[in-house]
Amino acid sequence: MGEMPSFQLGVISSLFLSVASSVSIVICNKALMSNLGFPFATTLTSWHLMVTFCTLHAAQRLNFFESKSIDLKTVMLFGILNGVSIGFLNLSLGFNSIGFYQMTKLAIIPFTVILETLFLNKQFSQNIKFALFLLLVGVGIASVTDLQLNYVGTIVALLAIITTCIGQILTNTIQKRLNVSSTQLLYQSAPFQAAILFVSGPLVDKFLTKQNVFAFKYSPIVLAFIILSCIISVSVNFSTFLVIGKTSPVTYQVLGHLKTCLVLAFGYTLLHDPFTYRNIIGILVAIFGMGLYSYFCTQETKKKQSVEPQMKEKDTNTLLLVQDIDGHELKKSTKISLV
Template sequence: MGEMSGFQLGVLGALFLSVASSVSIVICNKALMSNLGFPFATTLTSWHLMVTYCTLHVAQRLNFFENKAVDMKTVILFGILNGISIGFLNLSLGFNSIGFYQMTKLAIIPFTVLLETLFLNKQFSQKIKLSLFLLLVGVGIASITDLQLNLVGTILSLLAIATTCVGQILTNTIQKRLNVSSTQLLYQSAPFQAAILFVSGPFVDQCLTKQNVFAFKYSPIVLGFIILSCLIAVSVNFSTFLVIGKTSPVTYQVLGHLKTCLVLAFGYTLLHDPFTSRNIIGILIAILGMVLYSYFCSIESKKKQLGDLSAASQIKDKETAALLGGMNIGSQEKESHEVKKSAKDSLV
């Protein structure tokens, strides 16, 4: 029971760290990009990952965690895939309207559920599907403003959905199959994610913004916000791997939509962004969906634990019965031997 309580506290801690760091970096990046005019999101992400790797390298040298050797081919492909998914998401935002980009992010949950059902034989109850549906409807109402379709943007959105879903599913399965922690996997894969974005980032940003990241005039305040963004990103990247490893890709996506609702709320209270009754209704529906999802997941988790305990108890009972049976057979053989000996003695 103590181990289970510790695990639940660890999950809650990971969820809180993910929400707090993600909301913080959104506010920081919004100030950097909107107020200070630094629009190079993909290049900034590559810097985030490089700083994350350097921080983890120092932590590993100081023995905060142990580096575990894993299959490098798997890690390299995994790192490149995650880097490509970030690039596709940024391109999708550049070639689509805000509304269609939000639809792209919403589509990640049903696609993840579909992939896990088809390829990992994972079952989702009707109650969980209903709660996810409510969540998606709420976030859609709160955040989607317009839907403008175009061929290039649609293709990029589909590629972004596919690579993001596969990358997040692999984050969970690699940690479990290779028996590595979230820190170890992030440490191994971060250099490859950073490399693919460091090379492609300036070209992607040039395509989206028509500006050159190397020609930008970096003032002290811009550099200060970039450094702050990179430091917060260490926590964001770590908590992402931690949450997916401890829960599931679907739970992480649900958490992501909670962040969307919080960002909308913070934008209204701190930045005085436009906020309508539709936003409020959408956020309330989304929160209801998240609460129901958490509740149903908790119930199913407890049922699974009870089932595992019951199975373990049955196995133990069978082993005990077998042991007692063996003892009874031995006792019967001993009694039979003593009877035969007694009969023999009486004949003598």
């Protein structure tokens, strides 16, 4: 019982860190790409992961955490899958309209629910499903505008959804089954994620932007924002693994949509982006859905916690009964042998 408050504090801290770091990096990257004209998102992500690995390596050498070896094949496939999913998400944004890209991100939650139900036998109550539905409707109203479809863009979007869902489910599954922390898993997989994006990033970016990342003129202000973005990314990557490990892939996606609403709000207040009553209504509906989701999750967690002691007590009583029966039979058999 004493472990529960510390566990809840750890979850709240990881959620707060994830929100704060993600909103910060979005604002930083928006300034870098929109205001300073640096459009190379995939290559920038590879730099993020390399800086994250270097930071974790230094922390490990200083004994801030203990490195734990994971099967090379598992961590390699996991790292490549996560790197590929990032590439597909960026390609989806390049091939599709912003509205369809937002719909792609919204589709990750129901697809994750389907995968966890089919392959992990996880059950989601009707209350949870209703809360998720409200959340998706709210985010859709707030962020989705045009829905321009095309064949290639749709295929790329589907691949982005599938790889992202599988990657996030594996993040949770590997941490729990192999008993590794989020830091240990990120430390092991970051080099493979960085490598796949470092090789493919310049090609993807050149295809999407028609510009060469190596021919770009890096001014001091651009370099300063790139360094700031890489520093914030360490917190983003760490908190992502931390949240998925402590909660679930679905909760992480819910948190992601909260970030979307916050980014829209920050964009309006700080960057003076266009804002309508539709955005306000959508954000309010989404926040209400998030509140319901949190409430229902808390209620179900309490219900499970109250059932577990009863099950343990029942098992203990059953064990004592079996021991009592065995003892009675032993006495009986001893009496017969004496006769």
